[in-house]
Amino acid sequence: MNQAYGVVAVTSVVVASGLIGALGLRISRTTSDFYVASRSVPPRLNAAAISGEYLSAASFLGIAGLVLSQGVDMLWVPVGYTAGYLVLLALVAAPLRRSGAYTLPDFAEARLESTVVRRITSILVVVVGWLYLVPQLQGAGLTLGLVTGAPGWTGALIVAIVVALSVAAGGMRSITFVQAFQYWLKLTALLVPALFLLLAWQGDPSARTALDEPPAFRDHTRVRVDDTVRVRVHEQLRVTVDGTVDGRAHQASVLLLQPGVHRVDTGTTLHFPVRARVAGRSEDTTAPARGSRGSDASPREDKGHSLYATYGLILATFLGTMGLPHVVVRFYTSPDGRAARRTTVVVLGLVGAFYLLPPLYGVLGRIYTPELLLTGNTDAVVLLLPERLIGGVAGDLLGALVAAGACAAFLSTASGLTMAVAGVLSQDVLPSPRTGYFRLASLIAVAVPLAVYTLVPGIPVAKAVGLAFAVSASSFCPLLVLGIWWRGLTAAGASAGLLTGGGAALTAVALTMTESVGTGWPRTLSAWPAVWSVPLAFLTMILVSLADRRGAPLHTDAIMARLHLPEPPANHSPAARGRRLTTDEDPTAGSPAP
């Protein structure tokens, strides 16, 4: 990748965002456009902002990486990311807006009139925000690493500093315009190169292979392994090895690898023949390093696992979107519940349009960059393809465009999340809300995920995001859905459900991230907790609420009415304004004045 172009692209994204953020206020100097300046954000603009904030590094880089490494099953990831908004629309959008809540803790307090539930929700919001921030920093490290050649952690550190500073300094005085701009930037950055890539692919007669064929090397390929990996070989494979394989040193010697898992040490170079089927990185780090009996599960059981994983993914993404802290916050910008609904439909369209693209990169990656499967750096496929497939100045320019889009992806999501987490930290977790605490809070909000990133590296970006979705689905989803539709929910029930569901999902996440669970079902169950933790959370909330019937909030009737009563039709529409005066009802007419 051409470094000069890349650096220019990334820098201009940062500068443009900063300018829009600082100058993007609506300014009016005459009273005639006063009305324009004080008009609320229209659904389309707000939807672009929501989409811009939502489409993170996981969407921009991660999905293509997953499709490359795991194939067609991973298409469920973008499907879930989008369908989550449909569930949000149908069950949450309008009532959430009508509750007047800005954050989830606000909603918990508004609905249940309990500071205890507010506290618990706050802590969970912070944890989910952090879980979601880790992969953003990872994406930042990856992108900036590829663009500048710096090691991954410097990129993450730079982005963490930029985000913390901009949030702490209140640099984004109007975030809506910035986020909307970044949506369109991200869409362009994937769409334009994709068109060129498709053209190049069309013109390549040898590349018209079926989509489901296992990825294979098209040329004689040399791959250098930068850190020790275990690779799974599916069929007998003849490679030339320079380095250490399975603990034995080789020097330019030809090796016949049997099917199974093999260990390749740091610094080894492998030469693959033409049309060799690509050996994939083995996820299973606990499998025996040597020998051909690396497979620990029968094919039948394997099938069961992946089916379960697919359903786990579907549940987590479908139900988790509604609880993401940075998504909830954006709905406050809608002027009323009706606008919130319309906004969500537009988001469905915008996000869906975007998600048509990343799988394309994944598929092309299977054909053109299969060596990523071996090095494990599959998240880089989006960034590498333009250079690989098109090359020359055009390839460099398109590569820079993609890098700019990736930069927008992690910047927008990271700053949105940091804002949300810092807001909750300063209001509910740190003692006594003061202005100065917000700065401190935004530093903490970034520092913790940065530390986690340096300590626990190497989780695929989209998978780490999946864990955040799982925690959100098993804590906030029941809180929102039951809170909005079931008047029987009590503070005790909500607390119990949040603690059980959120706690269980978090435990599973911790086990997965520290790789403390061995193999087989326990591992699968903890990697995809939503299937069991979401029902568990719902059940706990319902049962404890039923047992605590008398603990219902004092004003349940009034609150339910506020959540669901439609706003009266607006009589301030621009057309009606100033043209005709509607008659006002006289409340004193017919009855004695108070």
Added chain:
Amino acid sequence: MTEEPAPARAVVTRRPTGPGPAARPARVPIPPGGEPERDPETVRALVHGQLRTGLAVVGLLAALLGPLPLAFRSVPQLGGDGRPVVVWAVLGVVVYPLFVLLGRWYVRRAELTERRFNDAGTRARDGSGTAG
């Protein structure tokens, strides 16, 4: 915004806010109010109506997408050689417009329910007069 060097300003608040434990928000319990009085039964009917619409959408979503992972797996020969193409087409393209359509349908239904509710409200409030 002042052209010439303006005289110095001093910061004034009602109480000099110094360091101290005074910064707790004074939470005066304000009973939720301000809503126009509506009969709890009609509100309940509205909530049920909206819940039905919402659940219909979610149910439809589950019914359409839920069986897909099973189907794709249990029928490996789905469409012969073209199986992956079908899967790619469904999961990669077809579902997205479907989501938008479902979403639009939901919004239309939900707004219809609300309009009816509002109309019923105005009818109940004034037998013949126009609403403000």
Added chain:
Amino acid sequence: MNTLALAVSPTGTVLLVLCGAAAGLLAGAVLARRRVAVGGVGDSVEKATFRTLHTASLAAPPLRAGLTPDTARKAVRRLRPLLGSSALLLTDTDRVLAWGGSGEHHTDEVMQHARDVLGSGRAGVFTVDCAQEDCPVRAGVVVPLSVDQDLRGTLAAFGPEKSDALARATEEVARWVSVQLELAELDRARTSLIEAELRALRAQISPHFIYNSLAAIASFVRTDPERARGLLLEFAEFTRYSFRRHGDFTTLAEELRSIEQYLELERARFGTRLEVTLQIAPEVLPVALPFLCLQPLVENAVKHGLEGSARGSHIALTAEDEGSFARVVIEDNGIGMDPDRLRRILHGDGGPSSGIGLCNVDDRLRQVYGDEHGLVIETGVGAGMKVTVRIPKYRSGVHPAPR
């Protein structure tokens, strides 16, 4: 985390799930039954004191909302463990509001005693006849609850036999409940005082502003009828908003709209001498805030800006997004004010006619959002004035009234 690595088998995972479930249920149960769980066996004096105070503090919030079946039920649930009586009930002047404990079939009989007590105004000890062998409600005490010598209801406690200790304790608790009810009335009185001030504020807007506006409109009727018509409509909208009767809160967007109308009318009078710049972050437009809390500030700025200034007045209104807050700044380049005089005004002793507006806005902001959200004003003689308000995007109980 490695201690949890035992979960390597399916049973291990199931165990883990069950543990999680048990923990959650336990937490729920604790939260639901916290009132009973505080303290323990073998209390020391401190523990007993703590338990009493804790129970009282839990029972206080419902009572502070007044005496209704709902609040009575919650209060009784908290207070009964304190007295240890078999039954504890709260009545208003004509019915039982909440009955905690057993023996609910005595409702009518007990209400009869309560009426006697309300009639005499003095506590009474009664016995109850019951056909049921195991009924623990045999005798008890009924104590009146009063607010300012006005009887509001009774608190009654019953047990299996007459007990002086129970009678004395019940009287103490009744006194405490009365105090809470008195505080509830005080809250209401304070709120209505603020409301009265708000009404005064609305009334204050009208006389000279209405006269001046109408005069300005009249001057356009011949020269520019279209403008006159537009102004008249602005005037109508503005008065409709200002004289609105329902709801304490509005949205920033609505408040800005009324400011727009107000400024349009003022510009009809002062023409180009009044310059206005507006910078609004659209995110903060839906923020809920007390009704008419910015318009008086703008009015102040206009007044200060135009007073004694020949070069014309410039007013800047900025609304920015600050995470969970909205920051609104109103700045003018007018004559400013002596900081000490302003301080006196804010403390409410600036003499008559000296900006009830500022003081009232400050009061209401502090009442709704707490002391750290009062007005922050930067000013000096001849230095203009800059007023800053920081409004939380959400505060429980603050909801804009529908338009």
